[in-house]
Amino acid sequence: MNDSPSGPTNLAQDSANVAVQAEAIHGPVNVYQVAAAPSPEETFEVGLNSLRAGMAPEAREHIRDAVVLRNYVNGHSCFYLLLALLSGRTLQQVPPNEIAMLRCVRGAVRDDDEWADAIKLVDHLLTSRPPEGGAADIEQELQKLTDEQRNDVLQHMEMFLDSSAEDALWARAFDAARSDRRAKDRLRRAWKFFQPEPIGARVRPADPVLIGLGTWTGATATSALALATVGFIGATAWQHSGTAALSALLALAAGCYASVRSGVEWRCRKERRQAKDREDLRRPATTRGDGFASKIDRQFNHYFALYTPRDADQARWLSETAGVRRALRDEVVTIYRESTVNAKRVAWLTRYLVADVARRWQAGKLWDYRKELRVPLLVKAMCVLAAIAAAAAGAFLVWSGAHVSLLLVSLAALVAVASVWSAARVWLRIVAEYRRHSADKAEKEGLLAGRQEAFDRWKRKLADRPDDLEMARWLECDRKALMEQAMGLYRLKRQDVLAHAFIEAPATPFYDRARVEGGPWRYSKYKILLFLLTKDGVRQLTVHLDFQKATFRSRARTNYRYDAFTSVQVAETDNGENVFELTLTNGDPIKVKVTDPPTDVTETEDKDPQGASQLTLGTAGLGNALHVLEGVAAEGKEWIAFERQREKVPLAEVSKAVNAIFA
Structure with a gap:
């Protein structure tokens, strides 16, 4: 592929049809579903699980219900309410009414609360533009957090790591991703997630005695x-x-x-x-x-x-x-x-x-x-x-x-x-x-x-099937690993990347897919598109991820200028498919089928196929990618500067609301 930014280059073969090899629905597991009469704690827990699974809109709904409407207010809930509002989108995408939710928990957290440092770090990442020494300050703040808090900050504040400390922050995120990418015996267990719950052993009964x-x-x-x-x-x-x-x-x-x-x-x-x-x-x-x-x-x-x-x-x-x-x-x-x-x-x-x-x-x-x-x-x-x-x-x-x-x-x-x-x-x-x-x-x-006996052996083999949160964490680590590869491939520092976006789609031609009830589809093979916006243009890296083996293959590099964008859109077909299409001034459009309709499960098993499709669409990174690419298509390179200017007002509002959380 052409590495120079002088003109557009793209891959036209990406519009091939996707075929589902197998799929399964696991449930009910009550990870993303609330009980008939849930307590505020249970509602918050469902929201937290949704957030860690990459379903930010659903997480915001449940956490808002628990914290704002049902008064489940503490440092823990306020921290994750803040992360849910910011996860997977820029400040321009955060509506004012959601920022206003933070005012409902005014004075809820004391300075000695175990979650106070985590909330303060989020505010610092949003507002700080320190000169030399800023990296060390933020590194010290990170050291105060638990591993759980630190991982959640690095995952959900990805869009806001925009300071002189960002190289250190991304280096830490990359280290954590390398450590966790094959953790919990992923290579031995990941394939089990795509296996459906087996139905019990049966035999055809002996024919009855036929004596009239x-x-x-x-x-x-x-x-x-x-x-x-x-x-x-x-x-x-x-x-x-x-x-x-x-x-x-x-x-x-x-x-x-x-x-x-x-x-x-x-x-x-x-x-x-x-x-x-x-x-x-x-x-x-x-x-x-x-x-x-x-x-x-x-x-x-x-x-x-x-x-x-x-x-x-x-x-x-x-x-x-x-x-x-x-x-x-x-x-x-x-x-x-x-x-x-x-x-x-x-x-x-x-x-x-x-x-x-x-x-x-x-x-x-x-x-x-x-x-x-x-x-x-x-x-x-x-x-x-x-x-x-x-x-x-x-x-x-x-x-x-x-x-x-x-x-x-x-x-x-x-x-x-x-x-x-x-x-x-x-x-x-x-x-x-x-x-x-x-x-x-x-x-x-x-x-x-x-x-x-064979059925029991198979059930025992599937007994340590990974849950959806583990699958989501592994996929997040894969994204970080791809980001690290891309920056090394293009010889970029984090400051050189003005904005970035991911799109995750099932890889053609064959793949397995599965989901827990109420969760998004997870795929055994992904096609991941990474867009890096730099001062010289857009760097696009397309790879195929074998999720079960945690390996990348078929890497393709594509580069184009900002003025090469013609249009960006997502077309939804009648059967529920969503196709991302990026059109450049020269060449065929880049098409990627992001979601597929159900093809191998029964109506009884899949109660909400359209809902599953929308959940998957939300976790595929398409929302942020469209925001970034549509902005570039409309305003060119100036979009980045305009975006920074437009963020000043919501940034001040968010920072003010966050500081008001402390008593």
């Missing part, structure tokens, strides 16, 4: 008829053969029982194996659109490709597991679709299922069920031999009975064969269905136990 009334009626009728005809034949045979007929009757009963029992085992194993084989033959169907099923489809396709077993041919792996993939996908869609949940909330289950398939496939155990369900030769032999034995015993009974009454026994034999055959088939079906249900239920219980 007709089947039970048929079983009862055929069994009764079989018992009657066999009993008649047995009684008739007794008259001819005596105890031999009784032995044959017992052998017939035992043979039928053994044959049916082994037959049930045979049938259950065969049908269960066939059902599982049919799953292996199912091919994945292609689903389109952004519905729940299509998102689950993409999850399975992604993780099956990602979890390809080591040293395995991916094409072979995907081909051999296509049916399993389809069966698992269908199950997940079926058991979670009715909840209308965000598909990302079941991603943990998809990962677990795919990892389990990959582990069994690599160990050669994916098709172990074929061995386990193979019908043993002993079972087949038992079924056949028992049937033969029963048939032989029955034939002996018929032969014996025929000696007594040939016609009646012959007719009874025909009816007995038909009824026994029918009864055996019906009872085989009934018993096999109950066995199937029992086996399915046991299998589902085992699957649920495994999934519950």
Whole structure:
């Protein structure tokens, strides 16, 4: 890029569309929401959290409510009321009615209050223009503050570090940012913020026993008829053969029982194996659109490709597991679709299922069920031999009975064969269905136990998810780090920077986003634009921030004169998108999409998508950037001098109101 200020240079590719990779809403966490009947202390606490999260307008509202309207007045509340009024804007942007709020706490703070020094330092930063030695004086005042007070002053008074002490102040701010940027184990924990709250483990319930009334009626009728005809034949045979007929009757009963029992085992194993084989033959169907099923489809396709077993041919792996993939996908869609949940909330289950398939496939155990369900030769032999034995015993009974009454026994034999055959088939079906249900239920219980363990592991992994205030602090440190890089890159001292502004936007093409209920969207990847106004022109530095790794990349430098501005605007589309556009006299406009509409959460999860968009817009630094850039576009370089002149009146009013706080 051109480093000289002789002419405008810009990047046109920034107007590319932004695609959301995933998003989540965490809540309720009661960080930025007040209770139904909150106390003044609770209202103030919500305001303080909002301030530290970068939501200055919301912070002003809550803190004003607590301090001015509900008389929660002390040094602590007065200090943060003052910071909330000044945070993220210049004195020109502070309306007179808000300055007047400070008069409502006149005489509220004593000089020996632990917050008195912090309030006095704010006044000194607003009003002092000391010559040599000023830096040392302000440094001494900073040393009196606690770390909490010092960090809050450096963060929210950023626009007012405008004195001979500012190099020392910014050096301190940069040191604090370097120290805190990776604090609290950011590199290990930051990614967890973008993970949605997982939904609990489920399995598709075992299919119920499907035995209708007709089947039970048929079983009862055929069994009764079989018992009657066999009993008649047995009684008739007794008259001819005596105890031999009784032995044959017992052998017939035992043979039928053994044959049916082994037959049930045979049938259950065969049908269960066939059902599982049919799953292996199912091919994945292609689903389109952004519905729940299509998102689950993409999850399975992604993780099956990602979890390809080591040293395995991916094409072979995907081909051999296509049916399993389809069966698992269908199950997940079926058991979670009715909840209308965000598909990302079941991603943990998809990962677990795919990892389990990959582990069994690599160990050669994916098709172990074929061995386990193979019908043993002993079972087949038992079924056949028992049937033969029963048939032989029955034939002996018929032969014996025929000696007594040939016609009646012959007719009874025909009816007995038909009824026994029918009864055996019906009872085989009934018993096999109950066995199937029992086996399915046991299998589902085992699957649920495994999934519950996976769910518990994932919950434990997310247990130390960072809160929104930590995310806001890390992002503030990233901004300070970028400011330090820019000043080093352009070889500027803080006095050389007449004004500056940030714009934070989600980075294209893919990113994760998440927010707590009532908070702004946080992004896993940011595109940050830093504008430095110097006496020679505007220095623009554009970087991409990988928030989870705390690294900058794709740095682009752009420089232009003050008279190169044509217009600055933010356009809001019908679906809630906000696009920042800076037009220069030469070249295509610089466009940055600052906020996106919700794309992957359900209506139930996101109760106020427009409100979330506005909160995000407020924390993106757009308000101050527009104030600065619109002023330059309208008045050129003279805007800076004009701004200083315009600030004199509100500066005097603020200073007077601050001094009146002390008793």
